[in-house]
Amino acid sequence: xxxxxxxxxxILIAGLTACKQKAGKExxxxxxxxxxAGTDTPLLSEKAFDTIIDGKQVGLxxxxxxxxxxxxxxxxxxxxxxxxxxxxxxxxxxxxxxxSISGYTDTTEPYFGATIGRVGNRIAKGKFTLNxxxxxxxxxxxxxxxxxxxxxxxxxVWEAEQPDKQxxxxxxNSPDMEEGFPGNLDVQVTYSIAGNTLRMEYEAITDxxxxxxxxxxxxxxxxxxxxxxxxxxxxxxxxxxxxPVDDGLIPTGELRDVKGTPFDFTEPHTIGERIETDNEQLxxxxxxxxxxxxxxxxxxxxxxAATVTGDRSGIVMxxxxxxxxxxxxxxxxxQGKNTFKSGAKDEFRTAFALxxxxxxxxxxxxxxxxxxxxxxxxxxTVSLYRFxxxx
Numbered sequence: 001x002x003x004x005x006x007x008x009x010x011i012l013i014a015g016l017t018a019c020k021q022k023a024g025k026e027x028x029x030x031x032x033x034x035x036x037a038g039t040d041t042p043l044l045s046e047k048a049f050d051t052i053i054d055g056k057q058v059g060l061x062x063x064x065x066x067x068x069x070x071x072x073x074x075x076x077x078x079x080x081x082x083x084x085x086x087x088x089x090x091x092x093x094x095x096x097x098x099x100s101i102s103g104y105t106d107t108t109e110p111y112f113g114a115t116i117g118r119v120g121n122r123i124a125k126g127k128f129t130l131n132x133x134x135x136x137x138x139x140x141x142x143x144x145x146x147x148x149x150x151x152x153x154x155x156x157v158w159e160a161e162q163p164d165k166q167x168x169x170x171x172x173n174s175p176d177m178e179e180g181f182p183g184n185l186d187v188q189v190t191y192s193i194a195g196n197t198l199r200m201e202y203e204a205i206t207d208x209x210x211x212x213x214x215x216x217x218x219x220x221x222x223x224x225x226x227x228x229x230x231x232x233x234x235x236x237x238x239x240x241x242x243x244p245v246d247d248g249l250i251p252t253g254e255l256r257d258v259k260g261t262p263f264d265f266t267e268p269h270t271i272g273e274r275i276e277t278d279n280e281q282l283x284x285x286x287x288x289x290x291x292x293x294x295x296x297x298x299x300x301x302x303x304x305a306a307t308v309t310g311d312r313s314g315i316v317m318x319x320x321x322x323x324x325x326x327x328x329x330x331x332x333x334x335q336g337k338n339t340f341k342s343g344a345k346d347e348f349r350t351a352f353a354l355x356x357x358x359x360x361x362x363x364x365x366x367x368x369x370x371x372x373x374x375x376x377x378x379x380x381t382v383s384l385y386r387f388x389x390x391x
Contacts, residue, residue, distance in 0.1 A: 044080065044341060048100035049073050056157035058101060063168050067196040068387060075101060076154040077115030077170045077189055079218045081225070081341060082198065084387045087314030094315060094387075096219040096351045099341030108337045109346065111217040114154030115189050116147045118174055118181050119371065120215040121291070121327060121360035124250045128363035130182065130209055130372065137180040142248050147217070149179035153187075154217070167192040176208065183208030185373075197386040200356075204379035212373045213358045214381070215323075219331070219351035222310025222317060226344030230331065230352050231272025232311040237265035237328070238304045239292035243359055243368075247284050251361050251368075255293055263290065268307075271330055271352065287332035287349070291325045291359050300384060306354055314390040321356035321383040324369050329353040356383040 049060035058075045071080040080097040097113050098104055104112065119137075126137040126145035137145040147154065158170040167190065174185040183206040190201040202214040221230050242263045243251040258264040262274035262282060275287050282288070297304040305319040305326045319326065331349040338346045359368040373379045 044071055044099055048102075049075075051101050053101075053105075053157050058157055059160065061160060061162060061168050063162075063166055063191060063193050065166060065193045065195055068193060068198070070095075070191070070193060070198060071097075072168055072191060073101065073104070074158045074160040074170060075104060076113075076156065077158045077172075077216075078104065078154070079113035079191070079216060082218070084196065084315060085389075086224075086310075087389050092222075092224040092313055092315065093342070094220055094222050094224065094310075094317070096221060096225050096340050096344075096346065098338065103339065108335065109333075111147060111154055112219055112338075114217050115158070115170065115214070116217050116355070117153040117187065117212070117214045118148050118179065118185060119145075119211050119363075120147055120213045120217075120355060120357050122146050122248075122250055124248075124361050124364050126180075128211065130211070130363065133182075135180050135182060144248055144250060148181075151179060153214075158189075166194065181210050183210040183375075185210060185212065187214070189214070196388065197384050200383045200385070202379065202381050204373060205375075205377070206373050207375055209372055209374050211363045211371045212379050213362065213371045214379070215327075215355045215357045216383075217353055217355060218385075219346075219353055220308075220317065221351045222308060222315040223312045224310075224342075225340055226342040227312070227350075228347075229272070229349055231270060231275065231349060233271050233352070234268045234309045234311065235265050235271055235328075236268045236307045237292050237326070238295055238297040238306065239326070240266065240295045241293040243291045243293065243325075244281055245284055245290065245360075249284060249289060249360075251291070251359065251365060253365055253367060258292075263288075263292070265292075268309075270311075272349075275330060285332060288328050288330040289332060291327050291357070293359075294321070294324055294326060302382065302384075305356060305383075308352075308354070309390060316388045316390060318386045318388070319354050319356065319383065320386070322381045323356040323358060323383065325357050325359050327353065327355040327357055327360070329355070356381075 082095040123145040126139040138149040161169045188203045241255045294303045300320040334346045336345040336347045362368045362371045
């Protein structure tokens, strides 16, 4: 299952050339460095990503179009930065990320920009039953499992291939019973850019029935990395319901209408407008950390999930997905303990995440859409993040 999605665009591209890494040392502690490319776009230091982890080569990779460009590392399949023009034409990095591998390995937040799996979001008490057998996943979020257990896909080194300068293909073989999940899972994720759109395509096959729920955990600030709070960003979600949770952030199984609640983003609201409302669900999440049930608003042949606008930059991000849900996280657990490529710290609520997904704890929720992948089936899903400017 090693097919590669290729995107061919006839454009004149100025700026960066896609980079692959040469063999490096066991551990690279080089501080992040940047330099100017004539377009106000930082060039990350290759040296800061040139290392070996678990016996595998780690590197820095670029993909780009005439409109936007993105940097990745194959350690965790991570989106390091994403540069788009703002309303004044300034090239703005809208994704938070450290500027070196050590910034990812020595961190209090393991998910910055990572490809998440084998099962994104939470599994109650780290247990589920499949075909009469109970499986146990390491708990790493209170009494629950989060984002695939203690060593999810964010902590593995993916094989990387660049068929062209617009495309990065990542591949990983997750062995049977890795983190307690059954089946050998062959996973391919293709990140590509066309025009002003970042495309995320996920594929997987298995030799045993297993749950699969893949996503990306980019942390966004549409005013730019290091620009401060995201609470004045304006958000609209194409969701009439959300999945309420208990105090461990495990869904109760209910699909609750957003109308009349602080979760109603069916019309645009700033993220901070109601975040301090006296609401049990907001107390449980210490803000927004909830799955929204998309209402099948059609766009781009899939669900229109969200439209978010940076209040100062004028940058608009539209999210489209084939998934039924989207986790909205408002940066409630950011504590200023990690330093990014801009030199900024991850202060409280200075970034947000929109993770396209199936619903949390789906293996234990019979009324939720199933995430079980069976032998002979192919897991395949696409999400798009498209950037534009306010009129």
